[in-house]
Amino acid sequence: MAALSSHQVEPLARHQGTFYLSFSPKTLPYAELAAYHLAAAQAPKSAPAHSIRVGLDHNLLAPAAVLTVPKGPFAAEKTTLTGKTNIVRFFSRVFAAGPAGASALSTSSLYPESAPELKARIDDWIDRLRTAPGTQLAAADVVKALEAAAPTKALVGTATTIADLLAWDALLATGASSPKLAGWLKSIHSAPALANAAATIDGLVETAPQLDVFRFEIVSQICALTGSTPDVIYPLLEEPRDRKNGDISLPLPRARLPGNPIELATSLAQKFKCNDLITKAAAAGPFLNFTYNRDTLRNRTIASAVGLGPQYGANATGFGNFGIVEFSSPNIAKPFHAGHLRSTIIGSFIKNVLDASGWGTVSINYLGDWGKQYGLLAVGYERYGNDEELEKDPIRHLFHVYVKVNNDASENPAVHDEARAYFKKMEDGDAHAYGLWKRFRDLSIVKYKEIYGRLNVQFDIYSGESQYSLGQMRDVLHELQDLGLLVPDQGALIVDLKQFDLGVAVIGKTDGSLLYLSRDIAAAIDRKKVFDFDRMFYVVGNQQIHHFKQLFKILELQGKTWAEKCEHIGFGIIRSKDGNMSTRKGTVVFLEDILDEAGSHMHEQMRKNEVKYAQIPDPDSVADVVGQSATMIQDMTARRSKDYNFDWDRIFSFEGDTGPYLQYAHSRLCSIERQAAPLEVTPEELQSIDFSLLTEPQAFTLVEAIAAYPDVLREAGKTLEPCTIVSFALNLSHAVSSAIDVLWVSGQAKPLAHARLALYVAARITLGNALRLLGLKPLTRM
CATH class of the missing domain: 1.10.730.10 (Isoleucyl-tRNA Synthetase; Domain 1)
Known part of the structure; x- marks a missing residue:
């Protein structure tokens, strides 16, 4: 069976080798990022590859910076660290370098564990930060403490340590300094690693969503005036019923603050300090309205x-999270039709959104590429196959072969026996049988990639039912038996889920054959083992809701606590005006035909404006993109759970x-x-x-x-x-x-x-x- 290649697991390796540091403008992590840069520069060449991503927390008033370390070379399990002392110490230790027995003052570590005297001085500084009142040291306290230490180049020892980073961080945060400290501050700040850290953090503060800047100004003042917290106030902010009253409104009854909401609104409006962000605060009954x-x-x-x-x-x-998105998943030898369009573009959208939200992701195209139907296809190919047609358009040719051999089988049941015998040879690893199947699969994937390219879709992994061997599925069978979940029932092997209102899940047959639910169980377990995902999304039509409910419940009954991290993303079916998808091309409409038809019509429309048409360098390509856009937007306009009518007239409309x-x-x-x-x-x-x-x-x-x-x-x-x-x-x-x-x-x-x-x-x-x-x-x- 196929194994994951190195380039296929690259997204996972990238994720596992990345640290995710998030912060708010209230907790600028200068020391944390500087510690990473300095410690990473000291790391031995043999250390695992690594990088860091830094992002702004949605809560612009968040009280602490957070570092997420994924499960991988730097942590046995996913780890979350908060606070300067934890994060800075982590970086200084995880990248500790230098040979055993190195000098106590070795510059290979920001936190030299082997030097008790030096370590004690560093810990003294860390304790001062930890016990300081509030979230930041007062500027005067920072200056006084540093002047007492009278640093010249480094605060302790002869090289920059955690103590220097934390002191430098405190000065940046408070904006404090003194003539006596100028030389030390210049020496510390001139280090490229520290200068880069400061520039990165300061630059990211400017990326805050502008509406959040305004909202959190309101939240900050309201929390200060009422003693409430941002996690209570921020979600309550909403658009006023009448925009004449302001840009945003706070319904005070829902804040559950003490006192009469109407009186409280009037009081808060009077106390609120307007500034260059908020120009007006006004009470309207129990509502407090604000104007940007x-x-x-x-x-x-x-x-x-x-x-x-x-x-x-x-x-x-999504910082620090890893998600799997399985979508499209056509069956080889069956038409790649409009129904697959929905899974493909919805799945691609979900991956894009997760990527834009900071997740690490991997996209999987789980092909229907195994089973008795491939024995049937092989039998059909021996009768009707044409190598030239196969090379030219494998998906369409294999479909035509499949239709013909199915017609044969309906008239002569012995064809099914031939198909079962051929598939048995495939499972046994017969070189000829396996080679023909692989040729069908490889050529089909080449064609799939061509069509996906027209939809701007790419997959990290082309997987499939064939990846999971009989041995893996029998392991599933044995585990279910050992747990007492699998029972024989009228020639079938089932898991009884009636107590969960999920009926009976058929896993296989008593003759030893296994159904595709067993492969889905094996695939889910394998993906958790390989990727250790935080979420796995199956983008499959609503017709499969029951199947996925059964799958997730069985995983839960097996004791897979991560079953709750699996989610079925369903969608409605595509209908056409006459009840099928044959409006233009006959009994089956291939997705490629739909894209061709849409592109061709758009090209005709574009030709009507000869002046603009002459200015387009590649009109064929532009027409194809416009047709693709028309097809996809028609699909994505309504909520995905709804069925919709495929309407050529709407696709062709420029209005x-x-x-x-x-x-x-x-x-x-x-x-x-x-x-x-x-x-x-x-x-x-x-x-x-x-x-x-x-x-x-x-x-x-x-x-x-x-x-x-x-x-x-x-x-x-x-x-x-x-x-x-x-x-x-x-x-x-x-x-x-x-x-x-x-x-x-x-x-x-x-x-x-x-x-x-x-x-x-x-x-x-x-x-x-x-x-x-x-x-x-x-x-x-x-």
């Missing part, structure tokens, strides 16, 4: 989108809320940038652009749409619903269209043109990020 400083929101949102570019909207909510409309909006924004040349917008130029010139209602509407994207992406990471992003992209495109009608760039004075262009660049970046998240390739011309 729209100028600040505009300036910061445009700067954030342009500065972050492709990373705008991404977050660190309304369709894929072509989204691509057109993006290409219009790109056109504005081209026409504005040589004027351009780059992160470096943002400081010189006067955003105060953007005063029109359409500008603020567009800014609000752009600012919402990080929220929408975070919500999509929870619901795993593509329609969340589709709705956002359509709303943003509507705002773009309204703005373009009024806010012209061409013909305007340079300061105004530059400001409007920056707004459109921010919109283009945001829309492009949303389209890529959906699996679309944003077009620059169409």
Whole structure:
């Protein structure tokens, strides 16, 4: 059976060799990141490969930095560390270098365990930090303590240690210093590792979602005034029923604070201190309403989108987690049809969302590539197969062969006996039988990759039922028997799940043959062993809900505590106006035919505008992308659990809320940038652009749409619903269209043109990020 190759497990190896450090602006982890850089530089060459990812905590008031260490070369089990002393010590120890018996003052370690006197001095500094009141040392206390130590180059010993890092960290956090410390601070801060750490942390603070900056300003003040906590107040913030009352509202009755909510609202509104973020706090009965400083929101949102570019909207909510996403999973020799489209694009979307949320992920295409049907296919290929047709289009040719041999079998049952005998040879490892099967599989995968490429989908692993041997499935059988779960019943081997309202799960037959539920159990156990996932998502149609409920319950009964980490992501079926998918191509519609048909029609539409058509370098490719966008957006517009009607007329439409409309909006924004040349917008130029010139209602509407994207992406990471992003992209495109009608760039004075262009660049970046998240390739011309 096939084994995982090195490149297939690369995402896992990358994840296991990565440290995940997350923090809030309240807990800037200068010392933690500096310790990593210094200790890693000292690590021996033989040490495992490693890297660090640093991300901003969603809670901008979080009281501690957190380091997540995945199970792997640096930790026996997934480990979470908080607080400077824990994290800094971990880095200094895990990368400890130098030969045994090295000098007590060796520079190979930030925390030299073998030097008791030096270690005691370092621990003294650590204890001072630990016992300091509040979350930070007072600036005066830091300066006084450091001046008493009178450091010149290093605080203790002759080389930089944890003590220096923590002292440097405290000075940065408090902004304190003194002439007496200037030389030491300059010496410490000039170290490249420390300078890089400070720049990284300071830069990441600027990536905070701008709406969160405003919200957490409200949360911070309300918590200070009431004694409540951010985890209570933040989730309660909501949009007011009437935006005339403000931008965001806090319903005080739900906060369960002491006192009369109406009186409390009035009191808090009077005590709230307005600033450059919040311009107004007003009570409306038991509601406390707040108004954002729209100028600040505009300036910061445009700067954030342009500065972050492709990373705008991404977050660190999944830091340290590893997820498996199994999707598409067609059966070889059966049509790769529109039904597979749903699993493919939903699964790809889920992987994209997890990646954008900081997860480590691996995508698996679990092919239906084993079983008696392949014996039947082999028998059919001997009768009807054509090597030339197989090489040309393996999926279609094998399907036609399969249909023909099934017709034969319906007329002559002996064909099934031939198929069983042939499959037995495959299982026994017969070279010819196994070789023919492998040829079918390999050629089919090549064709699958071609189709997936048109959908912007890639898989880390092509797995399948064939990967799990009879031996592995019999191990499952034996374990179920040993646990008393497996019982014979009328020629079948079953697990009785009726007490859980799940009926009877058929695992195999008493003649020794095993059904695919046994393979799914074996596959789940194997994946947990190999990947030790935090979540595993099966993206399969709603028709299989019962199957997955049985699978997860059996794993639970086997004592697999991780069964709760497995989740079935279901979706509805695709219908057509006449009840099937044969509207254009006959009894079976292949996905490739749908994409070809959509692309061909889009090409015809594009030709109608000869001027624009002549400007497109590769019209065939553009038409294919537009057709793909039309097909995919039709699928993802509604919630995935709903069935939907496959509608060629809607796919072919350039009007309304369709894929072509989204691509057109993006290409219009790109056109504005081209026409504005040589004027351009780059992160470096943002400081010189006067955003105060953007005063029109359409500008603020567009800014609000752009600012919402990080929220929408975070919500999509929870619901795993593509329609969340589709709705956002359509709303943003509507705002773009309204703005373009009024806010012209061409013909305007340079300061105004530059400001409007920056707004459109921010919109283009945001829309492009949303389209890529959906699996679309944003077009620059169409």
